[in-house]
Amino acid sequence: MKRTPNNRETEGRLLNKSYCLLFATNLLLSLTLYLVNPLMSLHLEETGIPLGTAGAIIGSMSIASMLFRPASGWICDQFPRKLVLLVFTALTIVCLCGYAFAQGETLFFTLRILHGVSFGATTTVTMAFISEYLPAGRVSEGMGYFALGQSVATAAGPSLGLFLRQTTGGKTAFLAAALIASMGLVLEAFLPSPHASKPKTHAHKLCVRDLIAAEALPFALLTVALSAANGVETSYIAAYAQECGVENAGWYFTLSAVTLFLARLFLGRLSDRKSFAAVFYPGAALICLSFLLLAFCTRQAPVFTLAAASILKALGVGTVQPAIQAGCVSSVPPARRGAASSTYYIGADLGQGGATAAAGGIIAAEGYSGMFFWAFIPLAVSAILYFCYRRFQKREASV
Secondary structure: OOOHHHHHOOOOOOOOHHHHHHHHHHHHHHHHHHHHHHHHHHHHHOOOOHHHHHHHHHHHHHHHHHHHHHHHHHHHHHHHHHHHHHHHHHHHHHHHHHHOOOOOOHHHHHHHHHHHHHHHHHHHHHHHHOOOOOOHHHHHHHHHHHHHHHHHHHHHHHHHHHHHHHHHHHHHHHHHHHHHHHHHHHHHHHOOOOOOOOOOOOOOOOHHHOOOHHHHHHHHHHHHHHHHHHHHHHHHHHHHHOOHHHOOOOHHHHHHHHHHHHHHHHHHHHHHHHHHHHHHHHHHHHHHHHHHHHOOOOOOOHHHHHHHHHHHHHHHHHHHHOOOOOOOOHOOHHHHHHHHHHHHHHHHHHHHHHHHHHHHHHHHHHHHHHHHHHHHHHHHHHHHHHHHHHHHHHHHHHH
C-alpha cells in the first residue's frame, strides 16, 4: 500500500523521517537568516550606500514578508507543499548569492524584497508541512521541538556570520549562507511528494477565506500579543539594562535562550496531555510577571531582577508558543493549513513590528520602566478576551 502522510509514517512516532528532514531544513534556513542579518548594514555601508537608505533596504525584507504572507498561505494550499518549499528555497539561495555581488541601491532593494517573499513563503509552508507528519495527540509537543531549530539558529547565526566576515570577508560569508541554504534544498528533495489528501475542488474565485483562516484568528490575536512582548524585550532590554547599571546585557539573552531551549524540550507536550487553556493561562501569567519585574528593576539588585525576568519570560514563551502554533494548524482541515500558518505569521509580524514602534513613543514619555510596565497589558487583555471567547463558545454549544 502506498504511503502518505495521512497513512502515517507518523502514527504514534514523533521523530519520523519526514519530521526530521523538515526540522533540519528549518534549522538550516533559519541559520542563513540570522547569519546574514547582522552583516547587512556593514555590507551596505561598504558598498557606499548611505545609512538612511541602508536602513530602508534592510527593513524592506520584513515588509515584503508580511505583505506576502496571505498569498503564501494560498499558494501552500493550492500547490504541492514540497514543490513550494523547493521553489522558494531556491529563491533564497539566489538572493544570498546576489548579496555577495550586488552593487547599487536598486539591486539591493530588489534582492531584499525577494528575500522577504521567500522567507514569508518558506516559514509558512514549513509550519503547514510539519503538521502533516505529527501524530494526532502530539502536535504541540512536535511544534515545540520544531522551534528548537530556530532557537539554535538565533544563538549561533549572528556569531557565525560575524566570524566568517572577519576571517574570510563579507562576500564569502554570504556565499557560505547560500551553501547552507543549498544543503536545506538537498534535504527537501528527500521529502515525500504529497498530496493525495488534498481534495479536488471546483475552480472558484479567490476570496478572503483562501488567504486568512477565520478559525485560526483567535490564536493569531494571541500571537499578536505574544510577539509584541517578544519584540519590545528584544529591542530595548540592552538599553534598559544599561540604564539600571548593567553595562553588558549579553548574558540576559544567553540565559533566555538556554531556558527557552529547555522549556521547549520538556514543556511542549503539556498542551497535548492537558488542554490549551491549562497551558496558556499559566504561561501568559509568567510572561506578565516577567515584565512587571522589569518595570520595577532598580539599581539595588538589577542583575538578580533581570535574570529572574529572563527565566520567567522564556519559560512562559516556551510553554505558550508551541500551544498557539498547534492550536492554529489544528483549527482547520489539512487542506487549509497553509492559510492557518499564514494567519499565525501575520499575527506575529503585526505584533513584532507594531509594538516595537509604539514602545518608542512610550519610552519618550515614561522611560523604559514605564514602557515595560505597559508592555504586559496586551497579553493580559488577550488572555481575558480569550477566556470570554471560550465561555461564549461553550454557552453556544450547550444551547
